[in-house]
Amino acid sequence: MAKIVVIGGSFGGLTAAFELKRLLGKKADVTLISDIDKFIFIPSLPWIAMGWRKAEDITVSLKPILERKGIIFIHEAAKGVDADLSKVKTETKEIQYDYLIISTGPYLAFDEVPGLGPEKGHTECIFTLEQAERANKAWNKFLEDPGTVVTGSVQGVSCFGPPYEYAFEIDSELRRRKMRHKVPIVFVTSEPYIGHFGIGGLRNSRWIMENEFAKRDIKIIVNTAVEEIVPGEVRLKDGTKIPFKLSMFAPAMKGIPAVSHLGNPRGFIPVDGKYRYTKYKNIFVVGVAVAIAPPEQTPVPTGVPKTGYMTVKMAKTAAMTIVSDITGIAYPEENPIDVVCLMDMGNTAAIMKANPVLPPRQEATLKSGVIYKWMKTGFEKYFLWKIKHGLSGLP
Numbered sequence: 174m175a176k177i178v179v180i181g182g183s184f185g186g187l188t189a190a191f192e193l194k195r196l197l198g199k200k201a202d203v204t205l206i207s208d209i210d211k212f213i214f215i216p217s218l219p220w221i222a223m224g225w226r227k228a229e230d231i232t233v234s235l236k237p238i239l240e241r242k243g244i245i246f247i248h249e250a251a252k253g254v255d256a257d258l259s260k261v262k263t264e265t266k267e268i269q270y271d272y273l274i275i276s277t278g279p280y281l282a283f284d285e286v287p288g289l290g291p292e293k294g295h296t297e298c299i300f301t302l303e304q305a306e307r308a309n310k311a312w313n314k315f316l317e318d319p320g321t322v323v324t325g326s327v328q329g330v331s332c333f334g335p336p337y338e339y340a341f342e343i344d345s346e347l348r349r350r351k352m353r354h355k356v357p358i359v360f361v362t363s364e365p366y367i368g369h370f371g372i373g374g375l376r377n378s379r380w381i382m383e384n385e386f387a388k389r390d391i392k393i394i395v396n397t398a399v400e401e402i403v404p405g406e407v408r409l410k411d412g413t414k415i416p417f418k419l420s421m422f423a424p425a426m427k428g429i430p431a432v433s434h435l436g437n438p439r440g441f442i443p444v445d446g447k448y449r450y451t452k453y454k455n456i457f458v459v460g461v462a463v464a465i466a467p468p469e470q471t472p473v474p475t476g477v478p479k480t481g482y483m484t485v486k487m488a489k490t491a492a493m494t495i496v497s498d499i500t501g502i503a504y505p506e507e508n509p510i511d512v513v514c515l516m517d518m519g520n521t522a523a524i525m526k527a528n529p530v531l532p533p534r535q536e537a538t539l540k541s542g543v544i545y546k547w548m549k550t551g552f553e554k555y556f557l558w559k560i561k562h563g564l565s566g567l568p
């Protein structure tokens with residue numbers, strides 16, 4: 174029986190574990206290691222920050238859903254991977270594997286900008302459940318005594334969507350509360366232009382997004398690096414100082430320490446077209462942990478986003494490739510990965526499609542409308558239902 178270990182219990186790790194068990198059944202012993210005991214639907218974290226969702230609305234306990242499918246669950250952090258000996262180390266165990274799938278997501282590099290982040294700095298973040306809950310407390314306090322909001326992405330960011338969503342949601346919620354006239358909103362980004370998203374833009378995304386910001390009276394500052402953040406003030410590299418009452422910034426990402434020795438200088442791990450690690454044939458890497466080179470060098474550094482949709486596709490490809498290795502069933506060639514993403518805009522939303530993700534592309538779309546808001550809400554419910562039932566085979 175093949176011993177397969179998966180590290181990470183989120184979009185990539187769970188999808189891979191469910192797929193491997195579904196396709197291999199008794200031919201594989203599948204173990205999932207996660208440092209947290211729940212699946213969190215990360216795309217809804219901005220809604221936690223706005224008070225539109227509670228933690229229990231978007232989380233699922235891992236143990237029962239994994240055990241029901243016959244997957245062994247180890248609730249511990251992986252401390253390291255010995256690729257030569259095919260072992261994962263945790264605090265209390267050494268786990269031998271025939272195949273390993275790494276889906277450990279990002280280390281959030283707040284330390285790269287002085288004063289950035291909720292723990293040691295002066296800005297909120299919405300990238301983990303704890304951060305989003307803290308951001309919600311900051312938001313409620315802000316509503317009692319409002320002022321300027323500064324939000325956006327610092328240099329080196331790859332996950333650009335959440336600050337866009339946050340800016341639009343704040344605008345929408347303030348209008349609903351008839352408070353928008355009390356709050357100047359400034360959006361600061363390392364992207365060379367609005368709507369670049371780290372992937373070189375999508376057809377007319379620049380024009381559409383600039384228009385959406387203008388309609389909402391949100392000031393934009395692009396192509397910008399942040400020098401430091403001090404209490405109540407963002408200082409840009411060009412010397413501009415922007416005072417704020419509330420600030421939320423996306424940080425740059427790196428690979429997590431336990432696996433970063435396998436990767437490039439930022440700890441992201443290089444893979445081939447089937448997400449097999451280029452240096453060890455029995456290790457696969459999916460999701461945020463994968464190294465993807467940016468399509469172009471931007472004046473201020475930016476990275477390529479690895480979305481949930483992309484991560485699920487990567488996990489399915491990696492799982493199928495392992496199944497093919499073990500059973501000998503041929504696996505069809507994969508096309509370059511595409512992306513579909515729904516971005517919340519408060520009272521409306523936008524759909525983005527790019528095929529492939531990086532240019533030149535066969536197809537690219539960005540459209541906004543209320544229908545996409547309904548689709549986003551529906552997708553949250555659908556995906557959580559799918560995870561609760563371990564139905565990774567569904568689209």
Ligand SMILES: Cc1cc2nc3c(=O)[nH]c(=O)nc-3n(C[C@H](O)[C@H](O)[C@H](O)COP(=O)(O)OP(=O)(O)OC[C@H]3O[C@@H](n4cnc5c(N)ncnc54)[C@H](O)[C@@H]3O)c2cc1C
Pocket residue numbers: 180181182183184185186206207208209215216217218219249250251252276277278279299300301332334335429431459460461462479480481482483484513514515516
């Ligand atoms: C605020 C926000 C909004 C987003 N919105 C969207 C969206 O609308 N649509 C979309 O497609 N994508 C969206 N994304 C991106 C999407 O969330 C990611 O692509 C996806 O979560 C990546 O999945 P992953 O499995 O690679 O990593 P993650 O989801 O980050 O999961 C990594 C898992 O590994 C665990 N882990 C980490 N270290 C260890 C360790 N040492 N040992 C064991 N376990 C460990 C973590 O606890 C975590 O459970 C959003 C991201 C953010 C931050």
